[in-house]
Amino acid sequence: MEWDVVVVGAGPAGCFTAKQIALSGFKVLILEEHQEIGYPVQCAGLISPRAVELAGVDKSTVLNNLTGLRVHSPLGAQFSVESSHDLALAIDRAKFDQELAANAEDAGAILMKGVKVKAATRIEGGFRLTLADSSKTISTKLLIGADGVNSSVSKWLGLSRHNLKAVMFAVDAQLQCADTDSISIFLGQNLAPGWFGWMIPLDEKTCRLGTGYALVQPAYSLQHYFQELVDQNPQIFKDLKIIRYTSGIVPLGKMPKIYSANAMLVGDAACQIKPVSGGGIYLGLRGAFVCAQTAIEALREDNLTEAKMSSYQKLWEKEMDEESASAMKLRESYLNFSDEDIDMVIRFLNKPKYHKLILKYGDIDYPSYLGKKLLNLLLKKNSLIKATLKISDKLRE
Numbered sequence: 001m002e003w004d005v006v007v008v009g010a011g012p013a014g015c016f017t018a019k020q021i022a023l024s025g026f027k028v029l030i031l032e033e034h035q036e037i038g039y040p041v042q043c044a045g046l047i048s049p050r051a052v053e054l055a056g057v058d059k060s061t062v063l064n065n066l067t068g069l070r071v072h073s074p075l076g077a078q079f080s081v082e083s084s085h086d087l088a089l090a091i092d093r094a095k096f097d098q099e100l101a102a103n104a105e106d107a108g109a110i111l112m113k114g115v116k117v118k119a120a121t122r123i124e125g126g127f128r129l130t131l132a133d134s135s136k137t138i139s140t141k142l143l144i145g146a147d148g149v150n151s152s153v154s155k156w157l158g159l160s161r162h163n164l165k166a167v168m169f170a171v172d173a174q175l176q177c178a179d180t181d182s183i184s185i186f187l188g189q190n191l192a193p194g195w196f197g198w199m200i201p202l203d204e205k206t207c208r209l210g211t212g213y214a215l216v217q218p219a220y221s222l223q224h225y226f227q228e229l230v231d232q233n234p235q236i237f238k239d240l241k242i243i244r245y246t247s248g249i250v251p252l253g254k255m256p257k258i259y260s261a262n263a264m265l266v267g268d269a270a271c272q273i274k275p276v277s278g279g280g281i282y283l284g285l286r287g288a289f290v291c292a293q294t295a296i297e298a299l300r301e302d303n304l305t306e307a308k309m310s311s312y313q314k315l316w317e318k319e320m321d322e323e324s325a326s327a328m329k330l331r332e333s334y335l336n337f338s339d340e341d342i343d344m345v346i347r348f349l350n351k352p353k354y355h356k357l358i359l360k361y362g363d364i365d366y367p368s369y370l371g372k373k374l375l376n377l378l379l380k381k382n383s384l385i386k387a388t389l390k391i392s393d394k395l396r397e
């Protein structure tokens with residue numbers, strides 16, 4: 001075999017996996033179809049300080065520190081909280097990916113850009129990869145599919161995928177941002193059915209915003225929902241000028257199987273995505289960590305059998321299954337909320353004692369902690385029982 005490991009895709013999950021395996025002395029090749037790492041950007045670039053630390057990237061990738069959160073109901077209510085520490089960071093996503101790629105190269109991995117993998121065929125002891133626009137083939141003992149939401153590697157491996165996705169219309173825009181410290185979330189079935197709208201200020205004059213849906217059959221187009229977001233909030237979005245589009249899709253739900261003999265999937269390709277927010281960077285990095293651990297052990301033992309690779313899924317489930325399953329149920333429960341229910345919950349939570357609770361338990365990487373606390377709180381309130389019972393039934397399942 002020419003390579004110990006070939007990683008398809010130089011996004012955060014692929015580069016972080018490659019870096020760790022290369023550090024253990026194995027021959028690692030990363031193949032990326034685009035000429036420039038990090039582009040096109042299809043992301044809002046909001047991650048936790050924990051994720052920045054885990055990635056080991058320079059602090060200069062952080063464009064803005066966000067200490068506040070404001071949630072807007074579709075019927076006009078809102079609540080806002082302000083923390084003494086960073087709740088989230090807005091990053092330069094392209095630079096973030098480029099640093100992760102450079103770190104992987106520094107660790108000894110070889111990165112080939114502008115190379116699209118067209119097919120993977122199982123051969124004795126590994127895989128043979130066919131490249132687009134080239135008669136050359138590449139052989140590897142271990143194939144890692146880090147090729148994102150539309151993963152071809154998962155198809156070649158016959159690992160089934162599901163249909164549930166969040167489809168998002170997202171932009172970077174010029175806008176007068178009155179409050180540069182707070183993330184705004186916009187809820188409502190008319191502007192983001194099954195999902196949410198967002199506005200992330202970068203400085204006084206620029207922000208990222210978007211909306212989307214997470215339904216199999218939405219009633220309207222994505223553009224329609226984005227226009228609703230803008231039209232329903234004229235005081236915030238007047239004079240909005242779009243600079244660039246960053247729209248895209250994230251997969252939701254759990255993949256039944258993320259490995260095969262001599263192969264693993266990681267990141268979006270393995271559906272390592274937070275079901276409540278669609279954030280995939282932190283989970284992709286965590287997934288990369290577990291994937292690399294399994295790869296290193298398997299390569300050292302020269303054992304890349306199906307049984308050996310299955311420890312990847314076991315380790316991943318041990319780490320994230322409970323959080324992801326709870327978050328998924330919270331998400332599903334939210335689908336039952338009418339705009340009136342959302343408004344009622346937001347009005348109810350807009351009190352100093354609940355603000356404290358939100359700040360104490362809120363964590364963008366582990367949203368189910370706060371979700372469960374809020375649920376218990378809401379269940380104590382009779383007037384909210386109708387909406388919240390639907391949540392509690394789901395969580396008890």
Ligand SMILES: Cc1cc2nc3c(=O)[nH]c(=O)nc-3n(C[C@H](O)[C@H](O)[C@H](O)COP(=O)(O)OP(=O)(O)OC[C@H]3O[C@@H](n4cnc5c(N)ncnc54)[C@H](O)[C@@H]3O)c2cc1C
Nearest residue numbers: 009011012013033044045046117148248267268279280281
């Ligand atoms: C609109 C939007 C907003 C988002 N906002 C956030 C956010 O605020 N915070 C957050 O944490 N997450 C966010 N996400 C999700 C986040 O962008 C993804 O979870 C993350 O990019 C996944 O990383 P990855 O490495 O798994 O895949 P990707 O970043 O998608 O990388 C996959 C790479 O594989 C390459 N590739 C694919 N096929 C091939 C092939 N055949 N041959 C060679 N190369 C190939 C692609 O070119 C790509 O570079 C957002 C997503 C969208 C769409």
